[in-house]
Amino acid sequence: MPFDIPGLRREEADIRPGDADPMMLKFSSSAAHMTGKPLVSSETFTWLRDHFKTALSQAKPELEELFLSGINHTFLHGSTYTDPGAEWPGWKFYASVNFSPQLTIWRDSPAFFTYVENCQRILQSGQPDNEIALYWPVYDNWDKYYEGATFFQFKIHSLGEWLLDTPFYQAGVGLMKEGYSLDFFSDEFVQSARVEKGKIRFKGASYQAIVVPQVGLMPLETLEKLLELKKNGGKVLFLGKPESVPGQFELEKRLTQLETLNRSVTVTEDFIGTLKASQILPESLVETGLKFIRRKTEQGSAYYLVNHLAKDVDAYILLNADGEEISLFDPYSGKMGTAQTRSEGGKKQVRVQLKAGQSMFVIVGAKTSSEAWSYWKPEGAPQAIAGPYQLGFLEGGPALPAAQTLTQLKSWTELNADAEAFSGTAAYEMSFDRPAGGAEAWLLQLPEVRESARIYLNGEYVGTLWANPFEIVLPRLREHDNQLRIEVTNLSANRIRALELSGKEWKIFHEINMVNKDYQPFDAKAWDPMPSGLIGEIRIQGLVRD
Template identity: 40%
Template sequence: MGEITTVSGNSAKPWTRWWWMGNAVEEKELTRHLETYSKAGIGGVEISCIYGVKGEEGSYIEFLSPQWRHLVRYTLKEAQRLGLGVDITLGSGWPYGGPMISEKNAPKRIKIERHEDGSFSSEVEGTGQQVKRPAPGAEGHVMCPYTENALKEFTDAYKTFLSELEEYPRCFFCDSFEVYQADWTDDLPEKFKELKGYDISAHLAELSGKDSSEAAERVFCDYRETLFLMLLENSIKPWADWAHSHNVKVRYQAHGSPGNLLDLYAAADIPETEIFGGNNFDFLPEPAEGIRAIPASCPILNKFASSAAHLTGKRLASSETFTLHREHFCGTLAEMKPELDQLFLCGINHIFFHGSTYSPLSAKQWPGWKFYAPTHFDISDPLWHDLPAMNSYICRCQNIFQNARMENEILLYFPYHDMASKPGERQLRCSTQLDRWLDGTPFGETAFMLWENGFSADYISDRLLEKASVIDGVIRIADARYKILLIPKTVFMPSETIKKLIELADKGASIIFCDTLPKSTPGYFGSVHKFSGMETVNNASLCGRLLKIISRPCPPPISGGINTVKLRTEDGKRIYFASNLSAKSFAGDFKLDFDSEKTLIFDPLSNLRGYLNPDKQRSIHIELKAGQSLFIIETESPDKTPQWHWMHENRKSLLKQKGAWKIEFIDGGEKIPEKVNLDTLVSWTEFPGQEYKDFSGTARYSTEFEWNEKDCDEAILQFEKVHESAVIRINGHECGTLWSHPFELRAGRYLKHGVNKLEIDVTNAATNRVAALDRAGVSWKIFHDINIINLQYKAFDASGWGPRPSGIIGNIWLSPSMKRMAL
């Protein structure tokens, strides 16, 4: 199975959103950035043009000007030379729009007023929304997202740019839907009557949002579905067709849209979700400067994008990753890894960092040019020092996820019409604010129950369900295969879907309804429908019922186990990805669903691999500490890969240090602190002198130690606390980079009996240096528009931050270990 763990191509590597501030870029610096990105293990960039830097106005370049077009062409050629991919955000800032958009093609809204006599009247007006965070020359109206005329006006502005290209970008990108209050178009009444068969203007009372009757629910559903179909058919699909006519694909964030996210994502070549905020997993310390917490149900949103990819045979599902993940300059690689693992478990296999800012060497003040919202994957940030280690982990994982298909055995129906029938705001946005549309709904509760209980599911819409077939009791859509179709509690279901469910059931598909059967078809002309012969199961019994059809390889997190998903390669080999996102270590049996004499264990963090022999019950023993993950791969013919062994510590043994630690500060800051000798490892911010408290960068710890163990197979090097990442060398040999929990590695092959030398290059976060700048009143926040804001969208100020712990703290263990015997 060497081919599945051998990386090829740039899509397996993480990409990054690349902000061009004021488009003030030049060829030499573009090359420097791209070369540095490539060396760090970045696979590609997404060019995003935004507002500029104060004092640099003379270097600004007009959006779509001849000079801008030349620099984009130069970037495409340089990227090709370096093996990097390039995507481009059309427009500037967000949403789509700019000076090419006329007032008639700008967004509109309807205002409905109730009079004293009970009658209603309406008035249509422009929303007035302008492009947010635009680059110079890109200012203007937002594009109406519901009409082809608006789209054509927008795309026509790129004719000259496209005609001059020799190398093309891989994708055009469209960010999440943020066209606020846009709930009307001039031709909506005509389109509505064509689709729904009645005059929407005769139902202003129901559309006002002040009527809670069933009639109002049905009118709302018809109205919202019309708006959704206009978005899909007049904007998203034609946009994709336009891009394809130029041999360019589209990468698209559907969330935030007023419509069925599954169908919108399905229109893209690469559907993209996002993480907006961060999780504080149980094994991570509480962030000192706070966290913009995302709901536990966030994986449910992420799976909308991956589900659409799976059901349409798309190879990639991407994510805008680490947006506002932690406060500026506070995020660590260790905090990022569990987020990555959770995305992989959701079926996301193409990570985009949010993000990296073009910042020239001529920038007058560290930390250089910065986008207003973290995270900063920038060359000037200490985080960059060990980012290649995380990039390698991402690359190894994504290489497998991109070359095998997810085998989610459950299909979960998304009852869009129930959501669309709820009165409220006319533009019902399915955004990252899940409490507004997803949390607490029967679908949301069922989806989260499946996630917590270790059942991996894809979500399906009415439209996508039409493409389903059944062979030997298995539901098939594109390349995907499912054992069961689950219908959460649903009130309104289209008649076409009802007919399709009956057809699938008649052909042998397993279909289960949660709690009750649907009551009616949706819309103003909807009618009561009675099912017959369909199975219903209450939620309390659902897991037990599913376990009769689907086997789990091990207990899920809710039962003290771990998260797992299953994949299958083109030649039929099965692969499991297992991740421990809990605070407890896991050791137990892992039940395989294939017969194989050998099973390959692959640790994508260390790049170690080895074979295990399943027992007669097709089980293997696995062990995962908090934060660890691995792949379990079906194979037939073992190559030269050795046997895999879980290591058991003979005893936890402190490093037998000889003499003091020598600490030398080697990189970071205008002033490098003096060397220090230390007997006990404490945070370097506790060293006497303000320069240590203010330092952000890399320090080299070195010492000698004794190793005279004989009766052991391995030695495990473990650290109590690492702030924040560390490159380990023993006797001059680089052993690896520790950047994630549990901060340990196998060190036996680097040791010799007697005296050994240990060197640790430790890099902390940029936190302390930024706080020192703010305390000193240094002017580094020099950006137009919103400048730099904190997680609460207030002006960013780090002057009140105390010193953040830095370096190696506490104990270091070097424990003799033995191969664990089969259990």
């Protein structure tokens, strides 16, 4: 899918344009929420890019879209498919994104898996917390005449046929853009619904209101139940009256019954305004451009915030959930701290700093951290860490290229034939003095990273960078001669390309259906070498607390 995150590569030649949609993704999580199932699973990252060409950084925002839709249990291809003793690259599945221990992507996958674990631990806890239950008029889809076909699938790759131009889709998108959270319900699910303390309770979750979009066909039993819920004090908004009933059995009789029931249906023209007037309020944080999902926890509430914008966000935001304390948790680094808050108009606001590409949990409720969250602002201009840079190749193949001394950072594929064919890990080593100034901390900003990097400062491991933005706050610097080591791992594509150019047959598996992203015969010989290593200028930026 396209994202506006600066530096995130999409590489049109290596992808098939994505056609996922938040409304489509919510079908699975809605069913789980309505029935009280705690896990919502996804076969994840099947065809993000061609084989051997997907970076961890390119997987992260796609993963976040799943989390934001309510999916909280991902499954990955590759790690169980191959005998560890099989000749490189091991045995492959036909789907392209392969998390195999034999491929280079595996080296820094632990950092990626830690992010997944940190997110899923919270997103699997507590209960869903959505305001709106939106009726899914499936009979309208079944009633359509799909080019004469008597068999129709609700396919991900044909959203234009069954979803995008429907009143259901328009109502759902309108609600989410406004800041409402929602689940979908079916005719069967609503039969067990009841009103409890003003909320409409389904088997697994409760909602402040039901919204019924314009419907062509609705079973009488569904309309009767909706009117019963409304009579019992539930908030049920109809955006139109059902026009007919499904099926031909006793049609005239049932149409007469529908006409009678429709006399009790009041159509809501401004359903967003009506919800707000009823104090069913959206989350105004969407005005910042941040995406979110919210869950109820034992302590209070947990918000998962994601910045997929082209810009950084530093703002005080109002949350509908209220609690004694508000803490922030960074699932990428694992850091947690108490947030800055302020009161405005009698309501508490929390300060959030999220750079483009970053995500964060906002925990509302009981105190979870004794330390204050660190908010930073730049101090002075960023300084370049100049060369020379010592480049040594550590592990990978088909052969380890010779070490190099570089005066500028460019793709290692430009160095020589061995480096062009190499897939694996290389280390960049350099030294620098602490810049002048009164900074309290220093932010290491890497240039283009192809594709992930482990950072060591003065012999100590600092962290792994695998997604945008490729930057990390460094521990205390020495005044002189700080030793910086950056271990960069590229993708397996260049080694596969070299293997095919050598003429050696490597597809040593049965019934593999090895195809490219367009389901055509796989041919890596036609690829250009993928840029690898560090490309550009390493910078260090002074920071002070804000």
